Amino acid sequence: MKKSWMLTKKEIAFLLAAALLSAGLSGCQYESFDDYLRALGMKDPVSYEAAMEESVSEVTTPEAKELFQDVVDISEYSVLAADEAADSVSGDGVSSGIDEYPSGAPALADSDYASFYKSYEDADAEIIKKREAVGLTKTGIEKLKKEQEGLYAYERLTDAGKTLYVEMLAIMRHLASDVSVSTTSDDAIELVFEYVSIDHPELFYVGGYQYTDYRRGDEISRIAFSGTYTYDEAEVKRRQTQINEVVNRCIAAAPATEDEYLTIKYVYEYIIKNTEYDKDAPDNQNICSVFLGGRSVCNGYAKAAQYLLSKLGVDCTFVTGMVTTKSGQQFRHAWNLVLCNGAHYYLDVTWGDASYQTASGESADPALLPDVNYDYLNVTTEEIERQHELSDIIDVPVCSAMTDNYYVREGEYFTSVEPALVQDLFDRKYAEGAKNVTIKCATEAVYNELFDQLFTQGQVFNYMQGYQATVTYTSFEKTRTIMIWL
Numbered sequence: 167m168k169k170s171w172m173l174t175k176k177e178i179a180f181l182l183a184a185a186l187l188s189a190g191l192s193g194c195q196y197e198s199f200d201d202y203l204r205a206l207g208m209k210d211p212v213s214y215e216a217a218m219e220e221s222v223s224e225v226t227t228p229e230a231k232e233l234f235q236d237v238v239d240i241s242e243y244s245v246l247a248a249d250e251a252a253d254s255v256s257g258d259g260v261s262s263g264i265d266e267y268p269s270g271a272p273a274l275a276d277s278d279y280a281s282f283y284k285s286y287e288d289a290d291a292e293i294i295k296k297r298e299a300v301g302l303t304k305t306g307i308e309k310l311k312k313e314q315e316g317l318y319a320y321e322r323l324t325d326a327g328k329t330l331y332v333e334m335l336a337i338m339r340h341l342a343s344d345v346s347v348s349t350t351s352d353d354a355i356e357l358v359f360e361y362v363s364i365d366h367p368e369l370f371y372v373g374g375y376q377y378t379d380y381r382r383g384d385e386i387s388r389i390a391f392s393g394t395y396t397y398d399e400a401e402v403k404r405r406q407t408q409i410n411e412v413v414n415r416c417i418a419a420a421p422a423t424e425d426e427y428l429t430i431k432y433v434y435e436y437i438i439k440n441t442e443y444d445k446d447a448p449d450n451q452n453i454c455s456v457f458l459g460g461r462s463v464c465n466g467y468a469k470a471a472q473y474l475l476s477k478l479g480v481d482c483t484f485v486t487g488m489v490t491t492k493s494g495q496q497f498r499h500a501w502n503l504v505l506c507n508g509a510h511y512y513l514d515v516t517w518g519d520a521s522y523q524t525a526s527g528e529s530a531d532p533a534l535l536p537d538v539n540y541d542y543l544n545v546t547t548e549e550i551e552r553q554h555e556l557s558d559i560i561d562v563p564v565c566s567a568m569t570d571n572y573y574v575r576e577g578e579y580f581t582s583v584e585p586a587l588v589q590d591l592f593d594r595k596y597a598e599g600a601k602n603v604t605i606k607c608a609t610e611a612v613y614n615e616l617f618d619q620l621f622t623q624g625q626v627f628n629y630m631q632g633y634q635a636t637v638t639y640t641s642f643e644k645t646r647t648i649m650i651w652l
Contacts, residue, residue, distance in 0.1 A: 266510055266563030275357060275560065276327035282351035283326035284388070293346045293388075300340040302333055310336060318483040318503070319361035319560055330358045334391055338362070338372050341399055343392035350386040352379070360559055364484045367469035367476075370405070370452035371397045405454055412457045417477055426480050426506045427570040430513065431543060433474045437467060438519045438538050467516040468500040481505035485512070485562065488555045499554065504544070509567035512550040514542035536602060541645045543572035552644055573606035581608040583616045585625075592629040600652065603629075607646040617641065617648060626650060 286293060297303075301310070310332035314320040320331055326348070333347045334355075349355065359375050378390040397405065416436055421428045440460055444450070447461035455462035456470035468484055475482035483503040488496045501514035520535040542550075547565045556562060573579035578591060588605070595603045607613035620626040626637050630652070640649040 266565065272322065272561035274324045274327070275322045275361070276324055276330075276354055279349065279351045279354040279357070280324060280326060282349050282354055283330065284348055284350060286346060286348060289346070296342075296345050297333075300336045300342045300345060302336055302345070306336070307332055314365070316481070317365040318481065319364040322560060323358070323361065327354070327358060330354060331362055334358060334375075335362050335366065337391055338369055338375075338393040341371070341393065341395050341402070343376075344378065344390045345392070346388050347391045350389060352377070352386075352389070355389060355391065364560060367453055367473040367484065370409075370449070370454050370469075371395050371402045373451075405458065409453065409457045413474065413477060416474060420478055426504075427544070427575055429478050429480050430475065430504055430506055430570075431572065433471055433478070433480075434513065434515055434518060434540075434543050435538055436474070437470055437515050438521075441467065441470075441519065441521075443516065443519055443521045464500040464516040467519070468502050468514075471502050471513065471515045475502075475504065482513075485556065486559065487557045489553060501542075501550075501554070503562060503565075506544055506570045509569065510563045510565045511544035511567065511570060512542070512547070512554075512565055513544060514550070514554070517542045535640075536604075536649070540572040540576075540604070541606075541642070541647055544570050546571075549645070573604075578604055579606045579608065580612055580616065583612060583619060585628075588616075589629050592631075595652065596631050602652055603650045605648045605650075607648070610646060613643070613646040613648070620648070620650070 311328055323331055330347055330349050337345045355377050372393045373396045374394040376392045379386045380388045420432050441456050442461045444461035445463055447455045447459055449455040450463045451465045453470045453473050455466040472482045472484050485503050486500050489499045504511055504513050518539045520537055520539055568574050592603055627634055638651040
């Protein structure tokens, strides 16, 4: 449970006089990840996994046996071990993070399935007719592939894999079913569906997929793919119209800037201020929950951020993984990878939303939590992996840059304890009319030294304006963040 302390000058004087400085003040430091999760309302978060029944049946076709199989659209995730990055450090001690792939560019994800790709140029007329109905002609496929260029997951496939990608995308865009695709590998279907889902948050009406294997003897001769759709065409159009209205208003208010940091910060704040965390929210696995309902969970937050940032010209990818509590419980989670001014960072809008603390019914005082927590705005791999475990669905770069981290950009990042800089930060926050001063420490040593000076020695009163008999503070040991309430 979250705690806060009221610290008086008399109490500090007594502690000093009694030579009890070694005891120190614990404030509300979180010694375990469980404590932190409880404080943010994540004691019992819901999994983002879409619940689908899996069934297998057999029917007979003139061609051969047809195997029909419902497939769950979310796979199990394991930890992805990230490599160390070769950093470049600026004169102020802030990493610019040059080498995002220190071990070389990752291999194309579908290389193992290359021998299973096939062409339908000489297929039966009925098969070709179904493909043409969703735009899968030679010209149509090339046009779709051109439109996907630059998308994060798409670019990590072979050319044949990219063809399968646009085939599946076209089928789902048309809400079509039983359309033959250019692979005979079930594994390729699973992988490429994941990659399409990673790149396309606008497919809010797709809950999963089905496919049919057509066999000649023991070999699969072709596979027909179908999306599983949560809404019919009329409802999809109605919802998309409503989403467009909300998104257009958001984009109209976005800062006119070429600085991608400001755009990312705007979207981060916009979603948090307009969304409440609610594990029971309808459509909480897609963008409808955010844009139409204003209530969601991590999947909705992350997909909405990706949707908005893509509209605003910022490369943003949907990332999944696990969060693990100290007790060993694991929960699925989703966040984002963004490309900001030429370097990659992680962005977790869900964890930036203080409405977490109300979602679990914890008794933490909401007045002592900021509406927006910036600990997860443009952070490194090292920082995100303190509490997140990346899945192995797709290769991701090692994010080591700090140049566009929120605290660095806002002048709240301390690589050493310098009283003049602390005073300057307090003065700025008073001038802005802020409710609190937040300090992010570069290392544990800086955090401990600053904490000792501010609270154990009572120097925090030197920075505050007017007479203050007490000070309230909140500290987060995991993220090395100290928050002083003004």
